[in-house]
Amino acid sequence: MNRYIFFIFLLLSCQNAINIDTKPPETVNADNNKKYNEYYKRAQQLINVRNDSAFYYLYEFTENTNDTLLLAYATIQMGAIQNDAGDYLGSIESLLKGIPFLDEKNAEHQEYLSSIYNELAISCKNLKHFDEAIRYFNLAIQYSNDSTNRLIRLNNLAVAYKDTKLFQKAINIYDSIITSHQAPPVEFARVLSNLAYTKWLQNKSYNAKPELQEALQIRRQINDQWGIQSSYSHLADYYLSTNADSAFTYANKMLSLSRELYSPANETKALEKLISLAPSDRSKSYFTRYQFLNDSLQTASNTAKNQFALIRYETEKSKTQNLVLQKDNAEKNTRLVINQAVIFVLVLLSVISYFWYRKRKQQALQKQQLKTSQKVHDVVANGLYRIMTKIEHQPDLEPELILDDLEELYEQSRNISYEDFTKNTQKTDDEITQLLKSFSTDTRKISIVGKISDTWNKLNTTQQTELRFVLEEIMINMKKHSGANYITIRFEDNHHQVKIQYIDDGCGLAPGQKYGNGLNNTVSRINSIGGQITFDSSFSQGLKILLIIPIP
Template sequence: MKKVYFIVLIVSLYACREQRKPVPVRTEPDYEKADSLMSSNTDSAFYYYNKVATNSKDSLLIARAYNGMAIIQTDAGDYFGSQQSLLLSLKYLDETKEENQYCLLSDYNELGNTSLNLQNYDAAINYYNLALKFSKNQQLNRIALNNMGVAYYKKGEFKQAIEIYRSIIDSTRKNRKEYARVLSNMAKVLWLQNPDYRALPDFQTALRIRKAEKDDWGLNASYSHLADYYYKSYPDSALSYAGKMYDISRNLNSPDDELEALKKLIMLSRPERVKMYFERYRYLSDSVQAARNTAKNQFALIHFDVEKSKTDNLRLQKENAEKNTQLLMQSMIGSLIFLLFIAVIIVSYRKNKKRQERLKQESEIARREEKLRASKKVHDEIANGLYRIMAEVQHNNLEKEKLLDKIDALYEQSRDISYEWKREEPADFSETINGLLNAFSSEEQKVTSSGNEAALWAGVNNKVKQELLPVLQELMVNMQKHSGAGSVAIRFKKEHNILQIHYADDGKGLPENFRKKNGLTSTGNRIVELRGEFNFDIDSVKGLKIRINIPIN
């Protein structure tokens, strides 16, 4: 929910800006521009942060720039992009340097936030613990612990969540907003653990405090808790609180909370009002998904433009140096040869400029076509699906529980569309593969590879490369979320025009009732489209082994 992110954003901004005061750090004009635009124009802020990360020579400033980019990506719903930026930020930081610790705190806290949003609760808890390691402020500690409590209760481990809330609630009494947040969260978890627990007095106390403090984000959470609490016992009261949550989430301009409130209203309202709420839900869900897809694409374009600008500048510098050397040599031979040489340079320059313009135009056309393809995909699969559900609501008197199941399934389907985006061929594909695998390697989960050399990828069809990156990413995500592995090995080999990829880990392996979900189904489809094979080794005694064979031409 949006309010969880808002709390974590406080930690990130406070850690990355307030704690820097005791230790002077360098800055640059582009970084100052990005900071000043953070609250008014996030696209421009992202652009300037990216310029700093690409061009700066100061490792700490680069880490801070990646941290700022990650916060913007999280707010836009680009959680995987945010994690990538944060992992890049960590590579530029040294835990032993005091001036680096405020950014380490912010990076780990934001990684906890993105993991929470991606429902990877174990990772979220681990990152919050790492953030606490670098925090020297008690209020920040309490906020991080509160978020860790959220991760535990989302995971279903109510006892651990309750222990955390009880350990910090007494120290929050001087801060009424903070006290209300912890009190309300603890009451909800106690009630979830024991439905007979009388959570209402605590809920009402938190609500009174939030009204007195004019804490709209807190009121939004209180109304959600009370709607859930009254859902079975007093549906009319639950409906009233769901309506209040709906109103305040719209005032806060928080689409995620508005969608949650609409779900409650659809479940609790009379049949004649369900259609109205569902139409609003359909419109808002469509708009949120479209906005997030646009934001992800915009971030990718900004990355591309900044990298291209840097490459062009380096190339032009090199070309200018070569031209100056040639001109100096020609001046020694004579003015006639010098003039002829200048003429050749001018003609060459004009041809090169026209070629660059043509390539740029072709690149922009390709990007537009890719956007249109994604828009068509959203229309064909999501919009048509929503209209199908509307028809069932109108003509078949669809039960509310089944209606919400269909809505949730359609929402997951909309997220899966992002798996199908194509990417341009990287200059060094072996380095790209290394970067992907290293992003998932940690002290707890070692990822190693062999055979990933530049010579291996020579002659491999570009389509194979484009499809292989999301395949490997899906394997890594599943490994990190489900396997419990401590060691992962991936071997690449090319034999008889067949690209062979062998994956092995020492995790839990496949359960007896294993079924492929969206990610692995999409992965299998990609391999089939390449006329390849994607096989699980079901006879493996321990861990998981996967074999992939793909024709390279």
């Protein structure tokens, strides 16, 4: 059985010519990647020979081209290949990909839009979504500038109306095509046969025989084999209830011709008719053949759908791998920049330390030593630690942003040796929010409660500067020592005082634990602006810190 299914799949791959009624653009855009230009040319060679391989090259081309017209044409071919193989949903997905690249106001683009909408309508009709099919056929007609193509799309629209039993609408369209005298013989015969068949469906007493026979005669004269097959189908249906022998004759002719044309889908339609018309001894063999073909077609269709999906998956997978490789290279470059920046900072800090030493010798040694140590800790160490935190938790951080932070740290470091360095350390309420949020990670959540702007802007410059260093020191101490996962920072004021409450779920402070230099600095800074700071680790878990600063 498997070898028969494989045979049917081969028929599905090449049984019907994939005819695109819109001509392709004449040239491939020279600006395209040469490799993908070759993909497009290779696809054109494989159309109707190995449609699965043609689909692969077309898909690769559409993912990498910048030629809008060729991209649109390639999506039309992809949709037609999938339609022919029974992958109607995949066909719709491919066709929709081409629409955004076309300008409906550009006359050169309109015929491609028409072809896309026509193929979309065919997919929807095959899925029995007739309302959508009618809508797309109308759009195809609207954008068609070619008289022959327009007649084909009008015929398709009429067939959709016929399938939804809107017979009069279908008949009106067929009549307009017939009376226009513009249809070439192959289209005239198609419309004439469809018109007669639709009139008969509307009124079973209508004598459709002369028109059906005329259409068949025209098709024989121009050797339109696929059209002849359609005429046989219409005639078999027409005679089904009035002349069983004639119906059987035409159904049998349809069966023979479908086998000559290697058309399993049309063979199944012929077998359906013969099952009800043939004697019981022959009907069984027809049914057996019909069941085999129907199952094989379904299996082959599912195989084709999976094959197209696999082609898309493999292409997307390759693209993702390339992006990952590019990302790795970018990360290596970033690490190189960071290493250079760290060396620069270390050298800079060495130079600054030398000048600090000379400055300290001119003043009271103990007082200046304490004061300078505090500045170095808050400005340089905390600043550098904050930058390291960013780099650690934001691997995609752009080198320019790191250099900006280092430049800011550099400017702050230059002014450490002067008494007034608030100009470089003062921060706005938005920057304070960013400072606090910068310590957030995938496993550490930071919540800020209250509007910082309502409280922050009520403090003077000195208070803002000192409070900024206090908050930064608390967050750094939390990251280094607490192991906290959830941190809440609440800002509020009562017109006289600003209150800031910090709570985390970390390990807290052990009873009698002595503060290090960092926390001692926070106490000293809060006291210097007339505020109060309270450390409380008496509740169940974590640490609570309350800051109270008077409003000037």
